[in-house]
Structures are given as C-alpha cells and as structure tokens.
Amino acid sequence: xxxxxxxxxxxxxxxxxxxxxxxxxxxxxxxxQPAAVALADVGLTREDVADVSARLGRFAPYIARVFPQTxxxxxxxxxxxxxxxxxxxxxxxxxxLPLPGQLWLxxxxxxxxxxxxxxxxxxxxxxxxxxxxxxxxxxxxxxDDYSKLDSxxxxxxxxxxxxxxxxxxxxxxxxxxxxxxxxxxxxxxxSADARQWKKDKLRxxxxxxxxxxxxxxxxxxxxxxxxxxDSACHFIDDENSxxxxxxxxxxxxxxxxxxxxAGVVVDAEHPLFxxxxxxxxxxxxxxxxxxxxxxxxxxxxxxxxxxHSPCMLLxxxxxxxxxxxxxxxxIDNITAADGLAVGRPSGFVGKAMQRLxxxxxxxxxxxxxxxxxxxxxxxxxxxxxxxxxxxxxxxxILSADQEAYRQRLQLSAEALANATHLAWATGGSMVPDxxxxxxxxxxxxxxxxxxx
Numbered sequence: 233x234x235x236x237x238x239x240x241x242x243x244x245x246x247x248x249x250x251x252x253x254x255x256x257x258x259x260x261x262x263x264x265q266p267a268a269v270a271l272a273d274v275g276l277t278r279e280d281v282a283d284v285s286a287r288l289g290r291f292a293p294y295i296a297r298v299f300p301q302t303x304x305x306x307x308x309x310x311x312x313x314x315x316x317x318x319x320x321x322x323x324x325x326x327x328x329l330p331l332p333g334q335l336w337l338x339x340x341x342x343x344x345x346x347x348x349x350x351x352x353x354x355x356x357x358x359x360x361x362x363x364x365x366x367x368x369x370x371x372x373x374x375x376d377d378y379s380k381l382d383s384x385x386x387x388x389x390x391x392x393x394x395x396x397x398x399x400x401x402x403x404x405x406x407x408x409x410x411x412x413x414x415x416x417x418x419x420x421x422x423s424a425d426a427r428q429w430k431k432d433k434l435r436x437x438x439x440x441x442x443x444x445x446x447x448x449x450x451x452x453x454x455x456x457x458x459x460x461x462d463s464a465c466h467f468i469d470d471e472n473s474x475x476x477x478x479x480x481x482x483x484x485x486x487x488x489x490x491x492x493x494a495g496v497v498v499d500a501e502h503p504l505f506x507x508x509x510x511x512x513x514x515x516x517x518x519x520x521x522x523x524x525x526x527x528x529x530x531x532x533x534x535x536x537x538x539x540h541s542p543c544m545l546l547x548x549x550x551x552x553x554x555x556x557x558x559x560x561x562x563i564d565n566i567t568a569a570d571g572l573a574v575g576r577p578s579g580f581v582g583k584a585m586q587r588l589x590x591x592x593x594x595x596x597x598x599x600x601x602x603x604x605x606x607x608x609x610x611x612x613x614x615x616x617x618x619x620x621x622x623x624x625x626x627x628x629i630l631s632a633d634q635e636a637y638r639q640r641l642q643l644s645a646e647a648l649a650n651a652t653h654l655a656w657a658t659g660g661s662m663v664p665d666x667x668x669x670x671x672x673x674x675x676x677x678x679x680x681x682x683x684x
Contacts, residue, residue, distance in 0.1 A: 252561050254539045260591035260637040267524045270587035284478045291359050293379040301344045311339045313490050318610040327627045333651035341615050341660040346406040348659030349515050354406030356479030361466050362414050387415030394465035398452030401426040402571045408439035421451040425573040429664050448574045471578045480518025484526040498530050502650040507625030509658050510535035510544050511574040517581035532590045536621035538567035545592035547577040554579030568597040569618035593628050598678045605675025615660035622655035
C-alpha cells in the first residue's frame with residue numbers, strides 16, 4: 233500500500249487508529265447478512281462438508297490403528313465441550329460486568345494426535361491427498377477397510393511423494409505428524425515465532441523442519457516455492473486451501489450433536505455466540521462456515537485476534553483483505569500467541585465469510601496470559617496463550633460499548649439470559665510442563681499487577 237493510502241485510512245478511521253496504537257478494539261460488521269443469503273458467497277456447499285465427513289469416516293479404522301489413543305472413539309478425531317461457570321464468574325468480576333447466559337469451552341486444545349484445532353483441517357487435507365494417490369495407484373478402493381494403509385508397502389509408496397507447508401506452529405504439527413505416519417517425505421517451513429518444542433516434536437517424528445527468521449508469510453512463500461519446483465510435492469496452502477477449510481467445517485455438525493446431548497437449545501430465542509481465535513483465518517473461517525450451515529442465524533460467530541496481529545479485522549474493515557498486512561500500518565506482528573501471529577489475512581476466507589462473521593475484537597498478550605492463569609485457577613484447564621483469545625468474548629459483546637450490536641440483533645433480556653457462549657479453545661494440551669509453568673508464571677504476574 234502507498235503511504236498516501238495508509239495516511240487516508242489513519243486520518244479518517246478512528247478504529248484503524250486504535251489498532252495501530254495496539255489498543256484492545258472491537259468492530260461489529262453492519263454488512264452481515266442472513267445465512268440464507270451470505271452462504272452463497274463461500275462457493276462451497278453442505279454436500280462438500282458431507283463428502284469430507286464421509287472421507288474421515290473411511291479413514292477412521294486407520295486412525296484408530298496408528299493412533300491408539302483414538303481407538304476408544306473409533307478413530308474419530310473430536311474434542312469435548314465443557315461448561316465453565318467458575319471462569320464465567322471470574323471474568324464477570326474481572327471486568328465488572330454482569331454476564332447473563334452460560335459460558336462453555338470447545339476443547340480443541342485436547343484433540344488427539346496434535347493437540348490443537350489444526351488436527352482438523354491439517355490432518356484432513358493430508359488424508360485426502362493420501363486417498364487420491366492410493367486410489368489412483370490401485371492400492372485402495374473406497375469400499376476397503378482403510379486400516380490396510382498401515383503397511384510397509386503403502387508407506388514405501390507414499391515415500392515417493394512430498395508434502396510441504398508453512399506454519400507458525402500448530403498447523404505444521406498436525407500436517408507433519410500425519411504425513412510422517414503415512415510415510416510421506418514432509419517438510420514444514422516454520423516462522424520465527426514458532427515455539428522450539430513444536431519444532432523438536434516434529435523432528436522426533438522424522439519431519440524436516442526448515443526454520444525462517446521471518447514471519448508466517450515468508451514461511452508460506454517458501455513452502456509454496458518448494459512445491460512449485462517439484463511435481464511430486466503437494467503444498468498445503470493455509471491461506472487459500474478449500475480442503476483445509478472444509479476439514480474445519482466438519483466440527484460444526486458434531487458440535488450440534490454435542491450441545492443437543494448437553495441439553496443446550498440453540499434457536500432465535502436461545503442464541504449461540506461462538507468466539508474463534510483467528511490467525512490467517514482458515515480454521516475459524518471453516519468452523520464458522522460449518523456453524524452457519526448447522527445453526528443458521530441462531531449462531532453468531534466472532535473472531536478474536538492479538539493486538540499485534542489484527543490482520544483479518546483490518547482486511548475486512550478496509551475491504552482490502554489480503555492486499556494489506558498489519559506491517560503496512562506499522563504494527564509489528566509480534567505476539568506470544570504464536571498460532572495467531574499472522575500479518576496478512578487469507579483473501580479467500582475474508583471475502584467468503586465477510587457477510588457471515590458478526591464481529592472481530594483484539595486482545596493483548598498480557599490479557600491472554602492473565603486469562604490463561606485464571607482459567608487454570610478456576611477450572612483446572614491449561615491452554616496455550618492463543619487459545620485464550622476467545623475467552624473474553626462474552627464480556628466484549630455484553631459490554632456497554634456494544635449496545636448497538638445487541639440492538640441490531642434485536643436481543644431481548646430474556647434471549648441474552650438464555651444465550652450460550654462458546655469459546656473455541658484452540659490448543660494447549662501438548663505444551664511441555666516447563667513451558668506451561670512459564671506461561672502460568674507470566675499469567676499469575678499479570679493477574680497480580682492488575683489486582684494492585
């Protein structure tokens with residue numbers, strides 16, 4: 233972007249000024265449309281999601297065999313939901329705000345295999361690629377028991393092929409572990425903010441990890457470049473992949489069953505608010521797409537980003553999407569929330585979902601750490617910093633600042649009292665103990681500073 237264009241945005245838009253000043257900010261999009269209208273923007277359908285779900289079902293016997301921790305649930309990679317009333321009360325006290333309704337967590341932090349939301353889309357795209365290759369080679373038919381893929385012959389076949397991806401950490405974990413298990417030669421290009429333990433874990437699985445001194449965008453560019461030079465290399469494009477996007481979308485149908493089993497009603501009088509941590513946008517975008525298919529206008533999806541990496545908010549608010557980066561505005565894209573450390577949003581997700589996402593807010597690193605310690609204290613749940621981004625969402629939409637948003641939704645006091653708020657906890661269960669201890673120490677310090 234030209235300096236003139238940036239100056240114009242800064243001069244005429246107080247919200248952009250707040251983002252550049254690294255203030256915690258919220259924006260609720262007045263252009264949101266009913267799901268029946270806006271779902272057409274995505275270019276994908278309910279049938280596409282059903283196709284993904286069926287493929288995951290075919291792979292379930294294989295997953296159960298090679299990842300024994302999934303055997304009790306038949307090889308289905310899924311996470312529980314959990315009500316967190318003590319945390320809700322603690323947030324109410326922290327922000328001095330009554331919080332009607334009920335707060336839940338979706339514990340993708342505890343997904344098997346790679347311990348984050350990326351175990352959905354990342355693992356799915358690897359499985360789809362493996363199926364395509366095996367079917368073409370005649371090693372597999374869709375009527376087979378896919379556990380037959382756990383053989384030296386099949387692993388030798390997949391070893392002829394390469395997979396590449398650029399990642400801040402968690403996507404690389406899911407793709408690296410799954411690809412290596414199948415037998416692929418896999419390379420993960422890691423950005424500077426990726427945690428060392430994630431690199432170490434990947435290498436322990438035989439994954440090639442290439443470290444870059446720059447941020448996420450450079451890691452993705454290098455992964456793409458590797459694939460362009462090698463016809464046997466499949467590049468998993470976190471910025472634009474519809475396979476990744478659809479892999480995340482499957483979560484929503486399963487969530488619909490989970491909330492029903494928990495006795496939670498979701499309809500116009502019992503709205504569901506879902507708070508999704510957002511990096512480049514593929515994970516939250518795919519989940520939100522599935523949620524809109526599952527619940528229609530009864531669900532309201534809100535993206536949460538670090539104050540240092542508000543790429544999706546900037547992209548959608550300006551309408552410039554992936555044509556701009558946070559660095560264009562002098563924002564450094566340096567955050568403890570490594571999975572969200574993205575400077576340029578997915579143009580595909582931004583454009584496809586801009587009329588379906590109710591709003592966006594930013595959260596400081598210090599607040600993520602404070603909430604991390606608070607959640608552990610109140611509920612005994614340990615998450616990594618980025619996974620806390622969605623937790624204060626309930627307070628953001630119920631604050632006095634968002635009266636106009638609530639009025640636009642025509643939410644009565646009764647509907648707010650009946651509302652369910654679900655924060656998507658995106659990662660944390662695989663964080664090493666010493667790393668988690670350091671997170672908790674920082675969080676407790678942040679809580680102490682606030683209390684003084």
